[in-house]
Amino acid sequence: MKKAIAIALAIMLIATSLVGCNSKTPGTDSGKDTGKDTGKSKGYEIALITDKGNIDDKSFNQGSWEGVVEFAEKENISHTYIKPEEASDAGYLAAIDLAVQGGAKVIVTPGFLFEVPVHEAQTKYPEVKFILLDGAPHEADSFDPDIKENVASILYAEEQSGYLAGYAAVKDGMTHLGFMGGMAVPAVQAFGYGYLQGAEDAAEELGLEDGAIKAIYHYTGDFEENDTNKSTAKAMYQEGAEVIFGCGGAVGKSVMSAASEANAKFIGVDVDQRYDSETTITSATKGLAASVISVLEAIYKTESWADFGGKSTVFDAKNDGVGLPTTVIGDEKADAFDRFKSFDKAQYEELFGRLKGGEIEVKRSIEVKDPSGNATADELTSQLDLKKVTVTTR
Missing domain, CATH: 3.40.50.2300 (Response regulator)
Incomplete structure (x- = not known):
């Protein structure tokens, strides 16, 4: 019973966050932010899971989220972000589970802390595409990369x-x-x-x-x-x-x-x-927003997911992936x-x-x-x- 209540509360918390954040409200056919549920809920298509920081951390989460927002708003695609209940493998996996339950087809995970959770999620949800920034999936007891075809591992030349x-x-x-x-x-x-x-x-x-x-x-x-x-x-x-x-x-x-x-x-x-x-x-x-947009374009516009899926891609000076403003x-x-x-x-x-x-x-x-x-x-x-x-x- 306690477990059921905890799950219900978690789902209610995420539902609340969907209305509060600057993303498109799930259930709006147009994908535009109406601030309310129209009663025709279809969930959100792109979800970003934050790491230890907040969405306005002036760093990794924010840069990645800006890429999601820029692309999704331009293409009129529903999107949201989720902050996990706890900063742990279990917490990140729970947030991924909630994103999938909410209808996410693409999940963006910013940071190396997601390497182990995404390793598990890539097999659990083979129909979902994962964009893992700054890391590659691997087992908890091994650092050997194990990247499935539904994962794009994005690295940067820091x-x-x-x-x-x-x-x-x-x-x-x-x-x-x-x-x-x-x-x-x-x-x-x-x-x-x-x-x-x-x-x-x-x-x-x-x-x-x-x-x-x-x-x-x-x-x-x-x-x-x-x-x-x-x-x-x-x-x-x-x-x-x-x-x-x-x-x-x-x-x-x-x-x-x-x-x-x-x-x-x-x-x-x-x-x-x-x-x-x-x-x-x-x-x-780092070109956080630019790299997110590049992969999303490969999914939604150019049908070139194969350029990123199942491997690591490095963004460096050669492809303007790093630099000074x-x-x-x-x-x-x-x-x-x-x-x-x-x-x-x-x-x-x-x-x-x-x-x-x-x-x-x-x-x-x-x-x-x-x-x-x-x-x-x-x-x-x-x-x-x-x-x-x-x-x-x-």
């Missing part, structure tokens, strides 16, 4: 985006950098490794002495906005950091707050965070590089062209002994070939 950010910061004259990652998972690690390599190459081009660039490197162990993370960022700024690359979802909000108080700079991640704080000089972005939303004449002192769009485009053409190679991973994934200063220095950059970990 190391390239991080490289561009680190290079830009040093080219702009900054010599004391900070990095605050969330958990030391592959995507976050790649951002950080690229950041250090970009700083190293820029320092080399500028002819700086060995050790001229100082970098404080830290993983928070979470993806949260909290006082602890703000205090850590505040301490890094007090120790001389001119800019901190906040790479951990809502962790960035803590860094922004500390940057404002310290009159310092911040580098965003995943999506353009320029609009969230005057301290944001740029953001190491080059435009300001709502103002075509604005300069997206106006928060730098000297680094400009022309320099960026020249650098991006070299990265896109394969002239620049960026390491994505290194050998880390600690099971947590937290690299030591020696591991970072030796394996990333750092000479101009001196790293301190905390």
